[in-house]
Amino acid sequence: MDSGIKCVIEAVIFAADTPVSVERLVSILEGHDKAEVKDALENLVADYKAKAGGIFIDEVAGGYVFRTNTEYAPWIRRLFKIGQQKLSKPAMESLAIIAYKQPLTRSELESVRGVDSGGVLGTLMDKRFIKIAGRKEIPGRPVVYGTTREFLETFDLKDLSCLPSLRQLQTTEGEDASETNRQRTEETEDGTGRIDEGSQAHLAGGGDVAEEGRGADDRGEGAGQRSGGDGAGGEG
Incomplete structure (x- = not known):
């Protein structure tokens, strides 16, 4: 195997601010077919796993990204001066419902939960775990919500099919x-x-969400998007 391919893949994944898919790597590595790129990538992932060092390459959200090992999380938090974030039980409950039933409207979420959910929707939008995914073709055309790439990255999921x-x-x-x-x-x-x-x-009933070690995308997917009627107050 050409070790140069591994070095290119390593550099690309390191430089990217979002997970890099195999298809993207193939388009970058002109002159190398998909099988060759996948073989080099698998070897690179194995190399980092064998090192058992502070970082490794993980497959999440349809691509590959560098991450820090969780055992070093306390030091990473000191570096960025952040604490471990925790989602409230209502937020975790709402996020789970959206993940399994997406796309769904606020009223559909509230019919499952039985309580107003404007506040938790705002919280999940702010954390970029959910986004406005479109509108439902019914009277009033209410917005529908779905999960984001950040959701997959944070909860270490390759894609939605990996949900338990x-x-x-x-x-x-x-x-x-x-x-x-x-x-x-x-x-x-x-x-x-x-x-x-x-x-x-x-x-x-809360959920600890460790932010360190994930390839956050500052641009986000649907970050900060809110509908005037769907961001009303409520529980947080």
């Missing part, structure tokens, strides 16, 4: 609940009355 099935989610929730009950029983028996951080997070 509802059956898997239900199984995981059941296991989490059983584990939490077991821990609480043990704590009651030994008299400590303590709940570890993981249990607190589960009981709080």
Whole structure:
């Protein structure tokens, strides 16, 4: 294999501010076919994995991007002077509904949740996890929402087909609940009355979203877009 191809791929992925697809790499590496480029890319990914260093190449949102290993997150946060962000339970619930049922309107989201969702839609738009994906062809033509590339990058998904099935989610929730009950029983028996951080997070229902290590695109997809009637206040 021509090591020069690997170096070019490495440089391109490093320089890009969004995940780089195989097709994009092929268009850049003129004179090399797709099979050759994929082979070089796979070898490059394996090289970084074998190094087990501070960075690696990850496949997310339909392309490849450099990321920092999560064990070094505390130092990355110090560098940028940021803390770990946390989505509220209503925001996580709304994001999950949008991810599985997109595109959908605000009223459709609210019919599932049973509460006003203008506030959480605004929060998710501000964080660039969702965007206005068009309008529904019904009276009034309300806007519909869908997830963004930033959503895929943040939650480490190659594409929407990688979302866990509802059956898997239900199984995981059941296991989490059983584990939490077991821990609480043990704590009651030994008299400590303590709940570890993981249990607190589960009981709080929030979702920790680590921003470091993802190839954020400052331009965003639909960032800051809001509809006059869909950004009304509500829960956040």
